[in-house]
Amino acid sequence: MYPILTHQGKKSIGNYTFYMIAGQVLDREYRNEEINISGGSEEFSDQESDMTHQIKTSIENIHVEPGQRILAVSDIHGHPDRLVQLLRQLHYSANDILVIVGDLIEKGPESLRVVQYVMDLARRHPVYVSMGNVDLGRILMVDEDSPKGVADWAGFLHWAERTWGGSLFSEMLKSMGIPIDQAAGEKAAEYRSMMLEQFHEEMEFLWSRPTILTAGKYIFVHGGIPTEDVQSLAGTDPWPFLKNDDYYNQGYGFRDHIVVTGHWPTCLYRTDREDVSPLFDRERGILCIDGGNSLKRSGQLNGIVIPDSQADMEDIRWTGYDGALQVEALESQEGRAAGIHIQYFESEVEPVSGDGDMGAWRQLSSGRVFSGPADWTYQDGEGRLHYDDYADTRLAVAPGDRLNVILRTGAGYYCKKDGCIGWYQGKARPVEERLVLQPEGPDRQEAHRLERELMVYELLERLHISYERIDHREANTMEACQTVEEALQGAVICKNLFLCNRQRTAFYLLMMPGEKVFKTKELSAQIGSSRLSFGEAVYMERYLHISPGSVSVMGLMHDREHRVQLLIDREILQGEFFGCHPCVNTSSLRLRLKDLLEVFLPAVGHEPLYVELDGEA
Numbered sequence: 001m002y003p004i005l006t007h008q009g010k011k012s013i014g015n016y017t018f019y020m021i022a023g024q025v026l027d028r029e030y031r032n033e034e035i036n037i038s039g040g041s042e043e044f045s046d047q048e049s050d051m052t053h054q055i056k057t058s059i060e061n062i063h064v065e066p067g068q069r070i071l072a073v074s075d076i077h078g079h080p081d082r083l084v085q086l087l088r089q090l091h092y093s094a095n096d097i098l099v100i101v102g103d104l105i106e107k108g109p110e111s112l113r114v115v116q117y118v119m120d121l122a123r124r125h126p127v128y129v130s131m132g133n134v135d136l137g138r139i140l141m142v143d144e145d146s147p148k149g150v151a152d153w154a155g156f157l158h159w160a161e162r163t164w165g166g167s168l169f170s171e172m173l174k175s176m177g178i179p180i181d182q183a184a185g186e187k188a189a190e191y192r193s194m195m196l197e198q199f200h201e202e203m204e205f206l207w208s209r210p211t212i213l214t215a216g217k218y219i220f221v222h223g224g225i226p227t228e229d230v231q232s233l234a235g236t237d238p239w240p241f242l243k244n245d246d247y248y249n250q251g252y253g254f255r256d257h258i259v260v261t262g263h264w265p266t267c268l269y270r271t272d273r274e275d276v277s278p279l280f281d282r283e284r285g286i287l288c289i290d291g292g293n294s295l296k297r298s299g300q301l302n303g304i305v306i307p308d309s310q311a312d313m314e315d316i317r318w319t320g321y322d323g324a325l326q327v328e329a330l331e332s333q334e335g336r337a338a339g340i341h342i343q344y345f346e347s348e349v350e351p352v353s354g355d356g357d358m359g360a361w362r363q364l365s366s367g368r369v370f371s372g373p374a375d376w377t378y379q380d381g382e383g384r385l386h387y388d389d390y391a392d393t394r395l396a397v398a399p400g401d402r403l404n405v406i407l408r409t410g411a412g413y414y415c416k417k418d419g420c421i422g423w424y425q426g427k428a429r430p431v432e433e434r435l436v437l438q439p440e441g442p443d444r445q446e447a448h449r450l451e452r453e454l455m456v457y458e459l460l461e462r463l464h465i466s467y468e469r470i471d472h473r474e475a476n477t478m479e480a481c482q483t484v485e486e487a488l489q490g491a492v493i494c495k496n497l498f499l500c501n502r503q504r505t506a507f508y509l510l511m512m513p514g515e516k517v518f519k520t521k522e523l524s525a526q527i528g529s530s531r532l533s534f535g536e537a538v539y540m541e542r543y544l545h546i547s548p549g550s551v552s553v554m555g556l557m558h559d560r561e562h563r564v565q566l567l568i569d570r571e572i573l574q575g576e577f578f579g580c581h582p583c584v585n586t587s588s589l590r591l592r593l594k595d596l597l598e599v600f601l602p603a604v605g606h607e608p609l610y611v612e613l614d615g616e617a
Contacts, residue, residue, distance in 0.1 A: 055136065057238040059230050062128055062215040064097060064309040070215055073303045074101035074222065074262025075132070077294035078108025078168075080117050081474035082301045084586050086321040087448035088471070090303050094125055094447045099213060101262040101289070102132025102222030102242065104206075106160075108294040111168040112175065113547055115202050117450065125447050131209040132222045133243035133263065138168055139207050142196060145189075154188040172199050175537035175548075198538060211238040216309025219259045223247060228257040228285075247288070254285035258313055265292035265299065267389060267421075268345075273338055274391035277320065277419025278302050282313045291320050291419070297376075297388050298406050298421050320419055323473065324404040327413065331426030335396030338422070340370035347386040349377065357409040361387060373407055373414060393422030402431060435487035437468040437590060449584075452545050456554045456582035456589075463599050468590040469582070474549070484579070484588050485514075491577035491590045496551040498544070498564075499523075500535040507535055507543060511553060512569040516615030526611045527567065550585040553596065557604045566601070566608040573610075 064070065071090050076083050092098065104118060105111035121127045141153055153169070157180045160167035170180045172195045183191045196203060212230050213220040219230060223244030227233070233241065244250075247261055248269050266279045266288050276299055279288040292299030300322035307315050342349075342363060352360040352369055359374040376388045395417050397403070403415040403424055412425035441457035442449060460467055470487050485493045497518060499508040506529055512518065520532045537548050543563045544555030556566060572578065578593050601608065 055140075055238060057211040057233050057236045057241065059212045059214065059234055060128065060210040062097060062099070062126075062213055062309075064215050067308055069096045070099060070218065070306040070309060071096050071303060072099040072101060072220060072260055072289065072306065073301065074260075075103045075290045075293055075295075076100065076105075076108070076114055076301065077103055077134075078105055078111035078114055079294060079301060080110050080113045081586065082293065082321050082323060083114065083117065084448055085323070085473060086301050086303045086319070089319050089321060090305055092447045093445045095445070096126075096447065097215070098125065098127045098447075099215070099220050099260075100127070100129040101213075101220045101260060102130050102209075103134045103262060104129065104132065105138060105168045106134045107164050109165070110171070111166075112171040112199075112202070115168070115205065116547075119202070119205050120450050120452075121447065124451060128213050128220075129209050130213050130220055130222055131211050131238065131242060133239070135206050135209060136238070136242055139203065142169075142192065142203070147189075150189045150192060153192055154184050157183055169195065172202075175541075177536035177538075211241055217257050218306060218309060219254075219257050221259065221261060223263045224250070224252070224261045225259060226252060228254045228259070248279065248281070248286060252284070252286070258285045258287055260287045260289060260304075262288075262290040264288065265290050265296055267292055267296060267298075268343060271341065271343070273393055274298065274341065274389060274421040275419055276300055276302070276416075276421070278304060278318050280313055280316070285313075287313060287316070289318075293322075298416060300404075300416070300419070302419075322404055322416070324406060324416070326402050326404055326431040327415075327428035328431050329397045329399055329401045329403060329424060329426060329428050331397075332399055333394065333397040333424055333426050336394035338391040338393040340368060341391040342370075342372075342387045343389055347388070348384055349387045350385060358411050363387075371411075373409055376407075391422060393420070395420065395422040395424050397424050397426065403428065433472070433483065435470045435472055435484065437470055437487060437489065439468055441469065442471075449587075452558075452583040453587060455557070459557055459603075460589075460591075460600075463603055465591065465595045465599055469587060471587050474585050488577070488579040488588065488590045490575075491579040492572060492575045493579040493588075494553075494572060496553065496580070498535040498540050498546075498551050499532050500539065501529050502531040502533065504535075504539070507539060507564045508532075508567050509544070509551070509553065509556065509564050510567040510569075510611075511572055512613055512615075513571050516569070516571075516613060519613070519615065522613055523567070523611060527565075527609065544583075546583050550581050550583055552581040552583055553600075554580060554583050554589075556601070556606045559604070559606070562605060564606075566606050567611050568608045569613045570610050571613075 071092055100118065104114050118129060141156060157170050161170060161180055173180055173183060173191060176198060178191055214230060219228065221241050223242045224247030225233060225241050245264060247264060267274055267276045269279055276291040289302045289304055291302035293301040300320040302318060302320045304316050304318045346365040348364045349361040350364060352362050354374055357374050358371060360369055360371050362369050370392060372390050376390055378386055380386060401417060403413060403417050405413050405415045407414040412423050413428060415424050472484055493514055494511040495514045497510040499510060500506060524530050524532050540546050543559050545558040546552060546555040575593060577590055579588050579590055582589055
């Protein structure tokens, strides 16, 4: 169980909110920029802060049984599917301890879902999450209720939308049906208060994270610490241990402990190659695991498995997940060290020539000309051209090796092997994802599954409804469902739409064939409800316990007050089997339509209303 700590009073944090924004400004790592978040323009330095908040360094000790595995992950940065898939690869079980070394949120697409997913795991399993610098920055951003604090928060919303495409706060607002462009002026304070009330549990969870976690000989801290005597750090300012840039190169070493950190992508520590695998330093007792997930175009989410809290570093294994297409090499290739290695710190370039999807560039700091992918550039706030982290390494490849493809060009595959990034110029074939139907529910020892998913299996089994199941990557679009649909052997995967009227007094769950186009007017006429629109995520969660992308008829099991009317397009009745999610979009079920209509729906007290949709304009 995760602890819920309360904080009292409001703190004046002066320029610290700005400092945190400047510290987190970049989707392109850690550079300072001029930003305009409250009507003015200021330049901020990572060397200055004015911290007057009440958060102090705290240490939590993890009790570990002899031989109990510890799984550690860091810097998830709003990627729930990558976390789920990584935990599957690590065979995360209910007997394991899961440690997340800070930065659950921001820079990725679904920060809110990450927080809620981790909270769900922590309610049922031994899960420990330490504070990250981004996490701290966000909770402090809503800890100032003055007009200036509210204006800073509203300005951040718009800046994050432009820079990252969103933020934890904008996700919260959008789930309530509040566009971020409305969270401005006089409305900003009202909407912020509504957001904090609606998501107070998520904010308390972030607020109550410890700075440092200890387990046997292992110390977990997001940025890094100067001493293994962690008790001497208790009660001090936590910021230096959270945003501790370039920690590994500060010369620290530890005799009795192994310090596990995130925050600084490991590729930035390696000057001879582009490599996002964990960095193991056995002599100094330091293990850095941040794979640059969401920060680096070639990044990944890394996870390590510590077999015992007293295990040596040599006993640790690791794996990474990036969601990239995999290919199998068909030819051998000799390796060659990088001739050019562009890192964030010296990334400014100018174009020399271009040829299709490749080009020639000159690195301004060295004057060296190199060849690389044409679309690997970006501009900073002053219009200067930069090249993303890149190395022209030739990977050593043998036939049968599996490579994660970052980019395919006329020059070959720019790809990743065991975390090391470079070129493969031989022949390859795609590794097809094999989805095999399982005739029963999952092993209950698998700990990565949400409670709502397990409740679906338990209900189906209690009702003696037979089903088949597959696990897969996140499938939240009809295109992503095509591979799943093939594996479901002819079962129709329905388009499931959560709808409501304008007054938010009537809610509907519509099941219709996936290939049909949904027309609001066509449905409204048949059910006598005008001005239908898509229902907000907060209502979806409240009534069906489902998040966007996972909408399923199975969610009706939670609608005990019958707030949601099920609508079924009659065309669906022509099939024998249908497919749906078990309230999560990383698994799918194959069920008989007869069992849905005659057993499941009566058991959950819902009677469908049938409609006929032609899907034509």
